[in-house]
Amino acid sequence: MEVKMKKSFLLLFLLLLGFNPGCGVTELDKASIPLGLGVDVDGEQIVVSTELASPISPEQIESSSGPDFYVISGRGPTVVEAARKTTLEIPRNPLWSHTNTMIIGEKLARQDMALFMDFLSRNRYVRKNIPVFVSSQSTPEEILSVKPPIEPHPSIAIKNILNLQEKQVGIYVPIDLKEMEFRFLSPGIEPLVPQVSILESNTGKRLCLEGAAVFRGRKMVGSFNEMESRGYRWMSPRRIQGGLFLVPSPLHSGKLISLELSRSLAQITPKLQEGAIIMRIEIKAEGNFYEQNEAGELFTRERFQAIEELANQEIKRQILLSIDKAQELNSDVFGWGQMIKQNYPQQWGEMEGNWEELFPTVDKQIKVDFSLRRSYLADKSFNFQ
Numbered sequence: 610m611e612v613k614m615k616k617s618f619l620l621l622f623l624l625l626l627g628f629n630p631g632c633g634v635t636e637l638d639k640a641s642i643p644l645g646l647g648v649d650v651d652g653e654q655i656v657v658s659t660e661l662a663s664p665i666s667p668e669q670i671e672s673s674s675g676p677d678f679y680v681i682s683g684r685g686p687t688v689v690e691a692a693r694k695t696t697l698e699i700p701r702n703p704l705w706s707h708t709n710t711m712i713i714g715e716k717l718a719r720q721d722m723a724l725f726m727d728f729l730s731r732n733r734y735v736r737k738n739i740p741v742f743v744s745s746q747s748t749p750e751e752i753l754s755v756k757p758p759i760e761p762h763p764s765i766a767i768k769n770i771l772n773l774q775e776k777q778v779g780i781y782v783p784i785d786l787k788e789m790e791f792r793f794l795s796p797g798i799e800p801l802v803p804q805v806s807i808l809e810s811n812t813g814k815r816l817c818l819e820g821a822a823v824f825r826g827r828k829m830v831g832s833f834n835e836m837e838s839r840g841y842r843w844m845s846p847r848r849i850q851g852g853l854f855l856v857p858s859p860l861h862s863g864k865l866i867s868l869e870l871s872r873s874l875a876q877i878t879p880k881l882q883e884g885a886i887i888m889r890i891e892i893k894a895e896g897n898f899y900e901q902n903e904a905g906e907l908f909t910r911e912r913f914q915a916i917e918e919l920a921n922q923e924i925k926r927q928i929l930l931s932i933d934k935a936q937e938l939n940s941d942v943f944g945w946g947q948m949i950k951q952n953y954p955q956q957w958g959e960m961e962g963n964w965e966e967l968f969p970t971v972d973k974q975i976k977v978d979f980s981l982r983r984s985y986l987a988d989k990s991f992n993f994q
Contacts, residue, residue: 641701644678645764646735647749648688648725649714655724656714657691658682658750659703660764677761680754688728705734710764711741711786712749712805718822718829726793726827729786737787740768743822743829745806752805755814767805767816774818779852779870780838781818782845793827796961797946800824801841804832825940825965833934840931843892843924844943848874856923858901859915866907867900868920871982879949881956885972888945892924892977913981920979928975936969945971 645660661679683694696703717724729735744752757766771783781803792800802822808815820832821841833841842849850872858864873894880887898916901907907916935942946964950957960967 639701641699641703642707643703643705644708644762645710645712645753645767646705646708647712647714647744647753648691648717649744649749650717650720650724651684653686654684655686655688655691655717656682656684656748656750657688657695658748658753659695659708660753660762661699661703662762664701677756678763680750682750688725705732706736708735709739710768711735711739712752712764712767713741713743713802714749715744715746715804715822715829716748718743718802718824720828722793722824722827722829726790730790735786737790738785740771740783740785741789741802742767742771742805743802745804745819745822745832747807751807752816755807755816757816763816770816770818771803775849776851777853779842779849779854780835781821782838782842792944793824795947797941797948797950797957797964798944799826799940799942801833801942823935823938823940823942825938830940831934831938833931836927837931837934840927840929841935841942843873843894843928844875844877844890844931846875846877846944848872853899854920854923854927856916856919858907859912859919860907864901866898866916866919868916868981869897869899871895871897877943877945877948879945879952881949881953886949886967886970887972887974888948890928890973890975892928892975892979894920894924894977894979895982896920896979897983898981917979917981920981921977924977924979925975928977929973932973936971939965939969941968 641664642662643659644662647658649656659681661681663677663679681695681698683691683697685691685694713725753763755763757763760766760769771781774780775783782801784800784802789800789802792798802824803818804820804822806817806819808817820834821838822829823831823833839854850870852870854868854870855865856868858866873892876891878889880889941964945968946957949960
C-alpha cells in the first residue's frame with residue numbers, strides 16, 4: 610500500500626511538472642542579452658545605458674554583416690525607472706544576470722553615489738561579482754558605444770583589458786560590485802575604482818584604462834594616476850602576481866632596467882605609540898631581470914645586489930606616492946581604519962567618529978625586500994663586438 614502511494618505521488622508530481630514547463634524562465638529566442646550596464650546623471654535625470662549583444666541564429670553566423678551590439682539608454686527620476694524605460698526600445702526581455710561589466714558615470718560618482726547604491730543593494734538580477742569602472746571624460750553610453758579592435762563587444766573588452774594588464778603591467782587593482790558595496794557600508798575603508806576613458810587616434814576610437822577613482826563617503830573626490838595606482842597595488846592584502854616596473858640602471862644615469870614581478874605579498878600592521886598611529890608596511894617580492902636598454906655587463910653579483918636595492922627604492926617611492934595622494938584627498942582606500950578596528954577594537958571605538966581628521970596624520974614605516982630570481986634565456990648582458 611505504501612509503495613502504491615509513493616508511486617501515485619510521483620506520478621502526480623510529474624503531471625504537475627508537465628503543466629508548468631519553464632515556470633519563471635525566459636526562453637532565449639524571446640530574450641536579449643545585456644553585456645554591459647552603465648549608470649550616470651544628466652541634470653535631474655538618471656541615465657541607464659546597456660550594451661546588448663546582437664542576436665544571431667546559427668544560420669546567420671557565416672553571412673552576418675550587421676553590428677555586433679546595440680546600445681540603448683533610458684532616462685528617469687530613479688535608476689529603476691530609467692532601467693525599465695530601456696524596454697521601450699527593446700523588443701525582447703533583457704536577462705540582466707548576463708551583465709558582466711558595470712560602468713558608473715563620473716558625473717554621478719562626483720555628485721552622490723546614494724543615487725545608485727540603494728538600487729544595487731536590492732537588485733537580485735545583476736550579479737555582484739562583475740567588475741566596476743568609473744568613466745573618465747566620457748559617459749557610460751559613449752564608452753559602451755566604442756567598437757574595440759579584436760573583441761567585438763566593448764564591455765567584454767574593458768573587462769579583458771583589466772585582467773590582462775594585471776599580469777602584463779600591474780597597475781590597476783580590479784574591484785567588483787560586492788567589494789565596492791562592502792567599502793561603502795564599512796567604516797575605515799573607501800572604494801578605489803579603475804577608470805576607463807576613450808582614446809582618440811588616427812585609426813579611430815579606442816578604450817583604455819586611465820587612473821583610478823578615489824571615493825570619500827558617498828562621492829568621488831579625485832583620482833590616482835598610474836604611479837599612485839601602482840603604489841596601491843603593492844599594498845594589496847592579497848598576494849599579487851605579474852606586472853612590470855622600471856628601475857634606473859646602476860651603470861649609466863638615465864638608462865633603465867625592466868623587472869618583471871613574479872609575486873609580492875604585503876604585511877601591514879597598525880601600531881599605537883604614545884597616542885600616534887603608525888602603519889608598518891612590509892613588502893616581500895620576487896621578480897625577474899627582463900631587459901636593459903644599454904650596453905654593459907650587469908650580470909655580476911654586485912650589480913644584481915645594486916639592482917635589488919634600486920628596486921626596493923622604486924617600490925617604496927610608488928607606495929609613498931600612493932599614501933601621500935590618499936592622505937591629501939583624505940580617503941582611506943587602504944582600509945587602515947579596518948585594520949585598527951581588528952587590532953585595537955577599543956581604541957577604534959574612540960577614533961571612528963573623527964577618523965577623517967586622524968587619517969591624514971597617520972605615519973608610516975615602509976620596508977621592502979625585493980629579490981631577483983632569474984633572467985630568462987640569457988645569463989649575461991648582450992655583448993656588442
